[in-house]
Amino acid sequence: MSSADADADGSSDATAAPGGATAGDPGDGDNGRYVSGWTPYREWFRDRWAQGGAAAWGTALAHLLVGALLFALVAGFDLGSLPIGGSLIWFLYLSLTVGVLYVATAPPAEPYVAWLDERWMESDVDKLLIVLGHVVLVFFVFAVALGLPFNGLVGALASVFFFTAVYAMMVLALNLHWGYAGIFNIGIAGFMAVGVYVMAILSGSTDPGPASVPGLGLPLPIGILGGVVAAALVGLVAALPALRLRADYFAIVTVALSEIIRITLKSTALQEFTIAGITTGTGGATGITMPGNPVRLLFYQSFDAGAEPALLGSVLFPLLEGLRVTLIPPGSSWLGIVPLPAFTLDLAVEPAVIANLAYVLVLAAFVALFYVLLVRTGNSPFGRVLKAIREDEVVAKSLGKDTNRFKIVAFMFGCGLMGLGGILWQGSQGFTNPGAFRPIITFYIWVALIIGGAGSNTGSVLGGALFAGAIWEGPVYVRRVVTNFVEFGDTPGTFPAAVAPLIEGKVLPLLSFLLANVSALRFILVGVILVTLMQRRPEGLLGHRKEEAAAIPLTRPGGGDGDGIGEPTAAADPVADGGRDDAADGGAR
Template identity: 50%
Template sequence: MSQTTTDDVLAPLRRVFANDAAKVAVMYIAIWVVFYAFGNHLGYGNSGMLSLVRRVTFLAAVYGIVVLALNIQWGYAGLFNIGVAGFMAVGAYTVAMLSSPPAGSPPGLGLPLPIGVLGGILAATLVGLVAALPALRLKADYLAIVTVAISEIIRITYNSPAFSDVTGGARGFGNLPTSPVETLLLQDPTSPASEATSLGETVFSFAAEYGISQFAVVNTLYTVGVLLVLLVVYLLLERAGKSPYGRVLKAIREDETAAQSLGKDTQNFKVRAFALGCGLMGLAGIVWFAMGPRASVTPQTFRPNITFYIFIALIIGGAGSNTGSVLGGALFASLLFEAPPMIRSIIQETFQVSANPGNLIEALIPIASGNLAPLGGFLLNNIDSLRFIGMGILLVVLIQRKPDGLLGARKETAAGVPLTADTRPDTGRADADAAAVDGGETDE
């Protein structure tokens, strides 16, 4: 009886969480609550609190976009692309070259930002297309080697002094096009001290009543725009995944030979999936590095480690699930990347840990006498490095214990219409009308 009562109570909750939008909303709300608590404990004011929550939201959103892009390649088509950073660089650099001011150093073409964004997406798509034609003839490990080589070729080319007049060389682009938010709110978007527009005055005056700075307002509104981009990309890939195109990609991932036996041009589908994913990676590079306030585009930004971060986020959420990609990106950006430094600050402030040994040996020796302070100080002072070790451990554990991630094991839709008859709950018989509509035969 108690079991039935518990099931009755939990049933509405299960129905709510059956909706992917509810999962994502609850995840983001939980992240906001956690980081609000962090800021509140550290005594941040309203402006600092908003900046803290905004930063983790921004990182969760941009990670979500690029993880979705990787998911269309690896999660749907089974293409092992570890050159993600290179395609992000193509998108960001193309926007910088097309839309930066001609008087900048290096000079840009000064084209309108929408043209630059479209050009960046197309450039990343074309580079992905050119790379895919020879690379996709290779399998598994060989494809991975080729994609990481392409990524490094792109980064080294942008870093080369031979092209510094166009790409800026090692210093990259610092004078980037202003984001639409800055254009709407500031009369001179290139100057942080610029006078506000009429709309900006209204927004900034309202925020000032709560002690929120002008810069925090601009950053927050830009982050809202990035969240909208994430929503559009998610809806696009959800639609693509449930279309005949998406079902062929899943068939290729499971058994390419079987898909070919059904008359599908698997090479064509893989090339298109690879190019689509690369275009979205270019978009992620644009909104992440080339358009935000105080943005900068340098070759050092696009090192291979960012590719592995994206893979960890995808593995956490589950390959093959778009919702899992969004959740994995949010969890990685918040709990694995942004939370450790905050936890260090809270522990140092609460327990006043001041020990700072020079190395691990000096931290371990005092344990014999029962003094744990040096070890605690060593761990806290090196938390930025230790979190990367933690990421590696987490990755190993996930692959061993839960290789499908949070949502990767969900059953995918195999057809656009039901292929079997529905069962009537009152009689247990198949619904004859439903079966007939699906092409079945009735027994009446």
């Protein structure tokens, strides 16, 4: 058969190769392609990983468990004597295993990133779960590196989620001011202080002891309501004369008011005073005792440190303190041949951690309440007017809207939420003082808003989570991990003393100095994040998302009736409306 005929019917004769195999076949001949024994396994692993979800992570987890068992057999470890990942060897083993899996599957991160992108676009709930899930994963790695038991891991996560919740609430309140109404408020700490101190005075104990000033002893709900109303009224006092100012001048007014409030609370004149025979006060620079945390009464019979457990505590504490799961009983073996080390998973949690975690759940409920409240506010006619004021106040005025009244109401509403957020933040501490309301708190809340994106309620929660995990708590755990594995010696007392050894090629003194000054490290990290965001994504993670201009569809179903109503219309000419389109400014938020 000629070559032309072969081309015509799509077939050709195979050229014989030495050894009887055809060229291109993986035969036994020297010219055949050698197939590694690992290739089918790698292809199978890639297929499983590419499926995503339970198949991918189940396969990875199975490899980790099998590898851990083999490693324990070879090293002769008694797994029962180790906490969860509780040694440098286990940390190195997990790192090595993940690295081997990454190289063997070349690389598995691609399907993971694709899955992450797909889930990120699904819904706001998916975005929240992705961020919170990664925060949990990062702090699990910290716990493994530090050799923390399960109780330590839960305690670390409770601390992270506490700050996530309180920052999320404060950022949501700020988003009402800046993201919805365009009000530049940098006096957040002052409104928090008003809410906290009014609540403490109204509901504080009438006999707190010699270390603090007495309160009025009113029920806690009345104190919380009074604190929220007081913060809103202070917002009204600030807004009436100042909202006619431009954004930057109004910001100066709010930060000045915040400092006036803080310094007033430190005043010795208000430290303790008597009105109508009732003695109370702010406590001055010393501070004031907060009412007891009501969540504690779910588990204990009183607020005292050594209180007996209540009904719920008497049931949960013994159950969770003794929670241990035996995965490999003593004396077990594989196929009756290879002895297996005993392995008991220690999942015990201390009562104090349980109570803290319960309060975090209460805060999470308030975050959800803030979120729903602000979403409904934004979708209401009131919220749409606020967005119109944010975009162009002159246009809103030309449409007959009293913009000053709308801005005053929005400012009071946001200040009340800030007061409530401050109460929930400081209410679990048992004690507070004016130093807890420094301007740096306002700065941190603004950073979280910038990270998440102004105008987005979901972005506000994400910004709070990322700030709490990566900036607030993250550097502390990084320092603990590094100092756990590296011996630094004496830490330099000054920055020049830390930099001088660099001339000799010694880096450890500088690293030790930086880790010993986590607060300064936070500022550096904040600066790097802000510069990066301003250059690459100035709108934040979720800012400038498009929204419908109306809460309901304005077209009639089924088309128009001849008068043009309900019929599709051509897109507006960019030149006719001033050349501005959604793509130019990121869309309406």
